[in-house]
Amino acid sequence: MYDWLIVGAGFAGSTLAERIATVRGERVLVIDRRDHVGGNAYDEPDAAGVLMHRYGPHIFHTNSDAVFQHLSRFTKWRAYEHRVLAKLADGKLVPMPINRTTLNRMYDLSLVTDEDAEAFLNSRAEPVAEIRTSEDVVVSRVGRQLYETFFRGYTRKQWGLDPSELDKSVTSRVPTRANNDDRYFTDTHQFMPLDGYTAMFRRMLDHPNITVMTSTDYADIKDKVSFRRMVWSGPVDEFFGFRHGKLPYRSLKFEHRTLEQEWFQPCGTVNYPLEDVPYTRISEYKYLTGQVHPKTTVTYEYPSAEGDPYYPVPRAENQDLYRKYEALADATPDVWFVGRLATYRYYNMDQVVAQALATFKRIEAAVPPTSANDTPRSLAATGD
Incomplete structure (x- = not known):
């Protein structure tokens, strides 16, 4: 009882x-x-x-x-600030969310100030009459090329839908920055x-x-x-x-790999926004935990329509x-x-x-x- x-x-x-x-x-x-x-x-x-x-x-x-x-x-607690890189079609690894460093690496620019980065983003942004969808959010902020590079393929894989079919809240979660802050989150407590x-x-x-x-x-x-x-x-x-x-819910399938090496990638998570790559990201846990170990374990994430419900x-x-x-x-x-x-x-x-x-x-x-x-x-x- x-x-x-x-x-x-x-x-x-x-x-x-x-x-x-x-x-x-x-x-x-x-x-x-x-x-x-x-x-x-x-x-x-x-x-x-x-x-x-x-x-x-x-x-x-x-x-x-x-x-x-x-x-x-x-x-x-262990203090930890998460950092994410996105792997582009040309093999470049650039910070995600988009920041000034991202723009400089992608376009071989020398943007120095926040104002420089804002001006560049504004020159790329496309006006949208009404922000309704996830595509609208990104295109109105950074333009179609950056949208297609970072968001369209990743979102299609993650949700099984085009960003134009999803509520604006999905991509609104990911900010765009004019500074060089490469932390994925900016919360007070990390x-x-x-x-x-x-x-x-x-x-x-x-x-x-x-x-x-x-x-x-x-x-x-x-x-x-x-x-x-x-x-x-x-x-x-x-x-x-x-x-x-x-x-409707989206699910995930995980492929865990333990590797005979101390490190696998340069940060905790690397995103793969290209649509022809079947997984969305690879994460390496020792960055998160601070554990010292001669081996490392990584996880490949594959979005799925079947399985345990994860995301409404x-x-x-x-x-x-x-x-x-x-x-x-x-x-x-x-x-x-x-x-x-x-x-x-x-x-x-x-x-x-x-x-x-x-x-x-x-x-x-x-x-x-x-x-x-x-x-x-x-x-x-x-x-x-």
């Missing part, structure tokens, strides 16, 4: 489990269909002993002091968990009021466990039995379909929908933690602490 069932042991579920167990003193069962906690941020030593991320690189960054301070309860993400999650869930069951699917236990309230961090359409049809596809018709599920979620008592999949949002890790902490505040305001006289519910009473 549990006060809360939490489906999913990633950032959303683990953050709420810890808050509910610690602050409210209530009993929590956390389940995950995978064989580990941590969701997509799970990391582990591979056979060679190199600490790597099973689901591709996860780089923590945030401007939120509250999120950073909260996670600091469960980990020490760190990696010192002992890895998995160690952080295990500390977060190490509480006498929390029971964790991995390799456990919701459907397998819904008739066997009783609870009073629930947090769902899986796909919202799955919770409701795909009543209105499936929400940002198109207007998908948002219309999501709103039908959102209405069902809002009308479902005692179930809280949190996280990227449950709210169909393309969130970063820190945004998921912020959403979970905000959800906990709403729980505190709306839900009285559990009484011994409260009536438990069967898992079978919640979804389809």
Whole structure:
């Protein structure tokens, strides 16, 4: 008998489990269909002993002091500023996002100031009457040649759609800079968990009021466990039995390689925007972790239409379909929908933690602490 069932042991579920167990003193069962906690941020030593991320690189960054301070309860940090290079058709490696160095290397220019770079970009930019799509965002800022060089092929591979078919939010996430700042992120807090993400999650869930069951699917236990309230961090359409049809998601396939050499590439991630290259990027984990090891492990990422859901596809018709599920979620008592999949949002890790902490505040305001006289519910009473 549990006060809360939490489906999913990633950032959303683990953050709420810890808050509910610690602050409210209530009993929590956390389940995950995978064989580990941590969701997509799970990391582990591979056979060679190199600490790597099973689901591709996860780089923590945030401007939120509250999120950073909260996670600091469960980990020490290693300062890390992520850098990305893009490999062009002529073999050149240039910084991504586009900055002044990128322009100088591509065009053999000698742009010296931010004003020089801005003037060059403005000379390339093409006016767009209304910014609606991801193509509009880039073309209106840097022009068609830079758009085709860096964004069109990469986006087609990543999303299976042309940028002209995607919401403007996709490419709006990637800035264009006139300075020489070659960091991928510019957030106030840029760190990696010192002992890895998995160690952080295990500390977060190490509480006498929390029971964790991995390799456990919701459907397998819904008739066997009783609870009073629930947090769902899986796909919202799955919770409701795909009543209105499936929400589109993109997935990823990973090829992990351990190499008999100390380093493989010059930075943490190299992007491959050419459409005829099947993978989108290669990441090398020792840059992220700071680990000293005679071997190195890299991951090739291949976007896919099939597999575990990773990214909600940002198109207007998908948002219309999501709103039908959102209405069902809002009308479902005692179930809280949190996280990227449950709210169909393309969130970063820190945004998921912020959403979970905000959800906990709403729980505190709306839900009285559990009484011994409260009536438990069967898992079978919640979804389809």
